[in-house]
Each structure stands twice: as structure tokens, then as C-alpha cells.
Amino acid sequence: MAAVSFQSVSKTFSTPRGPFQALDGVSLDIQEGEFFGLLGPNGAGKTTLISILAGLARATSGSVSVLGHDVQSQFADARRQLGVVPQELVFDPFFNVRETLRLQSGYFGVRDNDAWIDELLDALGLADKASANMRQLSGGMKRRVLVAQALVHKPPIIVLDEPTAGVDVELRQTLWQFVARLNKQGHTVLLTTHYLEEAEALCTRLAMLKRGRVVALARTSELLGAASANVLRFKTDDALPPALAQVARVTGRVAQLPAQDAQEIEQYLAALRAAGVRVEDVEIRKADLEDVFLNVMAEAQEDAQREQRA
Ligand SMILES: Nc1ncnc2c1ncn2[C@@H]1O[C@H](COP(=O)(O)OP(=O)(O)OP(=O)(O)O)[C@@H](O)[C@H]1O
Ligand SMILES: [Mg+2]
16 A cells, blocks of 8 residues: 555645646655655645645645545544644744643644653754743754654654755754654655755655656656766856856856766867866766756756647
8 A cells, every 4th residue: 555645636726816726637656664755846836735645735636645544535544644744834832842742642642652752852852942932942943843743643654844944964964864763664754855965865766846747756766877977067257158058057156067978078178178168176976866856857847848839
């Protein structure tokens, strides 16, 4: 049985400017025990999909089930299987950290949960904040409490919507160690993140969304394998010749060019020399998930434009 199954899920919001389709026929299954990544640019529909999964929004059409329970007709059974860390920081300012976690336990009917709550507080570096009021916590600490809150009933499926946004490096590492441990113990993980190196390191399979559609769905290793093997990276203050500018990824002074082999790298360097472009700090690296992501998104853009013209 799939841990999570999305079947032709579409969602149209009504807005003052007319209907807006945020999801367009999303179908994908996440198997039990998977560490699954859902990637996509801002506004792609990731949070909308998670909201439908968590029963916070209704699909306009299609269906979603969690371990066989339909999220609409069997809401309580489906919801109990999920621990959701929402993207938005929402909490009740009147409670302290421990009270917040006890309340959440009560919501799921879990009694005498203090041993597990202590373990969560410890693992998330919140032990010394247990009696601090939610209002007194920094943004990153509030996010940690949200993570603890999602895990309080030991759900088999953990859904993390950008859990590391605004979180410092140290906690990110602790958080990933903790989540990886839960995954090893058999928990299924669904993660969205804009930190692609995190997704590359953690997720065994990935879906990429763009404008509400799945534009890639494969094992992480396959996606990386299909990418151009190498990237030529250098710094320059000069403008690139047009042929190179078209394929380059430029961030400030840093330009990166995808290359299949050594010959292509030589051609790039020759073209740069011929155009009189001065380069510094030249290096060749292996293509990573960010390269794959940008490729997939660019291709999806071209497909959409072709569709529009047809
Ligand atoms: N309640 C709503 N009413 C109208 N439009 C909405 C609503 N919620 C989301 N949208 C729109 O749906 C689209 C998808 O939003 P969503 O929050 O799912 O994106 P996302 O992939 O999570 O993006 P991000 O990476 O920024 O979190 C966006 O264009 C957004 O403006
Ligand atoms: Mg989102």
C-alpha cells in the first residue's frame, strides 16, 4: 500500500480576478519508508498539495489517500497517520513549549506522553526552553516547536514543508540527523525545501512541480545521472559572448556552464579567450541537483510556451 497517494489532484482557487488553477492533475504515489522530496519554485503548488493532504484544503477534483484512508471521507483516520510541519509559523501565544506539546498530544488522544516530549525537546535543542512562553521564542526556535508538535503522536508519515527556512546551520544538521533516524526506523518522510543540497543528500526520490504540474518524477540518482556530467565554473567581470550567455547560469560575478566532456570545456575556454573575456578562479565540478532543477524548469517553460503557440 502506498503511504500517500495523490490521484489526478487539481485545485482551483477563486480569486477577485477570477479562477486560479494552482494544481493541475497531480498524480504520484509515495511508498512506505521512502524519503521523498517535493521540489518546485515559489508558487508551484507544493504547500497547496500538502494542505490537501493534511485536510486543510479540499481538492477541486481528484483524490488523496493516506495509508489507504481517503483524506476527505476518512479524515480522522488519515490525519492521525500524519505529522505535518507547516510552512507558516502558527501557534498559540498563551502556552509555553511543554504545554503546547501536551495539548497537541491530547488532540491526538495520546496520554502520559512526557517521556517522548522530553526526547523531542532534547533532540531539537529545546530542553532549556520547555517552560518558555511561545511568544518569547526566536523564529528558528518556534520552527523547532512546530517540528516537535508534528511528531508528538509518533506519526508513521512525516510531512515537512520547508522545515529549515530560517533555521541555523547547527539545528539544520541536528534536525536532519533526527529525521533521518526516524526514516531509518520506518517512518515515511515527505519534504519540501528550496535547499537543493539538502534534498540531494536526503531524498531517495523526487518530484518537481511547476505551475501545478509534475514536470519530473524519478529517483534522485536517475535525475543526477541524466544531467550533464560536468560544470565549468569561473568568475568574470566581462560580458559573456551570446552563445555562452544562452546556456550559462550567472550569479553575480560567477558564471557556470554545463559541459558533457573535456572537449566541450576546451571549446568554452577557447570561445571565452576569443571573445577577450578575462576569467578567474576557474574550476570544474560535477553537476548537482541545482543544475538538474534549473534544467527541468527551463524545459518545462519551453514545453509550456510550445503548447501555448499550438
Ligand atoms: N487561498 C488561496 N487563494 C488564492 N490563491 C492561492 C491560495 N493559496 C495559494 N494560492 C496560489 O496558488 C499557487 C501555489 O501556492 P503554494 O503556496 O502552493 O506554492 P508553493 O509551491 O508552496 O510555493 P513556496 O515555495 O513559495 O512556498 C500560488 O500562485 C498562490 O498564490
Ligand atoms: Mg509553500
